[in-house]
Amino acid sequence: xxxxTQSPTHLIKTRGxxxxxxxxxxxxxxxxxxxxxxxxxxxxxxxxxxxEEERQRGNFPDRFSGHQFPNYSSELNVNALLLxxxxxxxxxxxxxxxxxxxxxxxxxxxxx
Amino acid sequence: SQQGEEDPQALSIQEGExxxxxxxxxxSINNLQWYRQNSGRGLVHLILxxxxxxxxxxxxxxxxxxxxxxxxxxxxxxxxxADTASYFCATARGDxxxxxxxxxxxxxxxxx
Numbered sequence: 735x736x737x738x739t740q741s742p743t744h745l746i747k748t749r750g751x752x753x754x755x756x757x758x759x760x761x762x763x764x765x766x767x768x769x770x771x772x773x774x775x776x777x778x779x780x781x782x783x784x785x786e787e788e789r790q791r792g793n794f795p796d797r798f799s800g801h802q803f804p805n806y807s808s809e810l811n812v813n814a815l816l817l818x819x820x821x822x823x824x825x826x827x828x829x830x831x832x833x834x835x836x837x838x839x840x841x842x843x844x845x846x
Numbered sequence: 847s848q849q850g851e852e853d854p855q856a857l858s859i860q861e862g863e864x865x866x867x868x869x870x871x872x873x874s875i876n877n878l879q880w881y882r883q884n885s886g887r888g889l890v891h892l893i894l895x896x897x898x899x900x901x902x903x904x905x906x907x908x909x910x911x912x913x914x915x916x917x918x919x920x921x922x923x924x925x926x927x928a929d930t931a932s933y934f935c936a937t938a939r940g941d942x943x944x945x946x947x948x949x950x951x952x953x954x955x956x957x958x
Contacts, residue, residue: 738888767945776934776948777889790944822886826946833877833896833938835946839888 738827738838746844747815753843755810759827760836765789766808767835768800769824777824783808784830812843820845852935852952860957865922867952869935870915876938878911879946880920883932892920892933925956 739758747753759766765784769777779792783802797813806827812819822842826835853868869878877896881889895902895911895918902909908921922929932953936946 765944769946769948771886773886774950776936776950777946779945779947782944784944792945824888826889833879833894835879835891837881837889837891840886842886 738825738836740823740825740838740841742841743839744842744844746846749815749817749845751815752811752813753815755812755823755825755841755843757808757810757825757827757838759806759808759825763827763829763836764806765828765830766802766806767826767828768808768810769826770794771822771824771840773821780810815845817845819843852933852949854952855950856953856955858955858957859925861925861927863925865925865929865954865956867920867933867935867954869918869920869949871918871935871937871947871949872916873937873939875913878909878918879936879938880907880909880918881934881936881948883934883951884930889934922954925954927956927958930954930956 741756767782768780771777780794781791782789786802799811802808822840824840825838828835879894880892893904895909906923911918932951934948934951936948
């Protein structure tokens with residue numbers, strides 16, 4: 735049973751570019767959350783998707799957007815990249831109403 | 847901003863010794879979870895303790911929760927070199943907030 739799958743694992747982008755990160759949730763999970771983890775820090779909540787809608791959002795600018803597809807997979811889009819967007823981006827899936835989260839291995843984004 | 851703060855920020859122990867990490871948080875919670883992260887990769891869920899529980903065990907792990915002091919501790923007994931990792935506490939609030947709020951983590955080094 736596959737866990738959470740994220741792609742790509744590593745990515746290098748230039749300031750001002752746009753990036754799309756992808757996440758496939760664990761089988762049986764219907765909710766996807768995205769987190770940003772800067773080096774040496776704990777993960778910060780970006781947003782959560784359920785039933786293809788953004789259900790809650792953290793303190794991130796509108797440059798960060800997302801989408802959830804009917805098969806529950808999700809994308810995180812970041813526009814107009816800044817150097818400060820360099821981080822590990824983690825996807826976590828869960829089942830609505832349950833407490834447990836399963837995290838993917840993350841996408842390491844470097845903005846140069 | 848981070849809800850939880852782990853203490854200590856870094857811990858170095860000898861293999862076989864016990865490791866204790868503490869977490870403090872600020873608001874009321876529904877549950878508190880502990881995660882392990884190896885080398886900046888994905889988070890591995892270790893244990894979840896609900897707000898009405900005071901202690902929980904899982905293998906060599908023991909977690910306590912004191913809601914009156916808004917604090918939790920994670921004890922790893924008989925540590926092994928493979929336990930070397932960063933450990934994070936994360937809280938889920940009780941106000942239908944869907945996000946996990948992470949602390950800044952404790953970096954544990956277990957020397958062989």
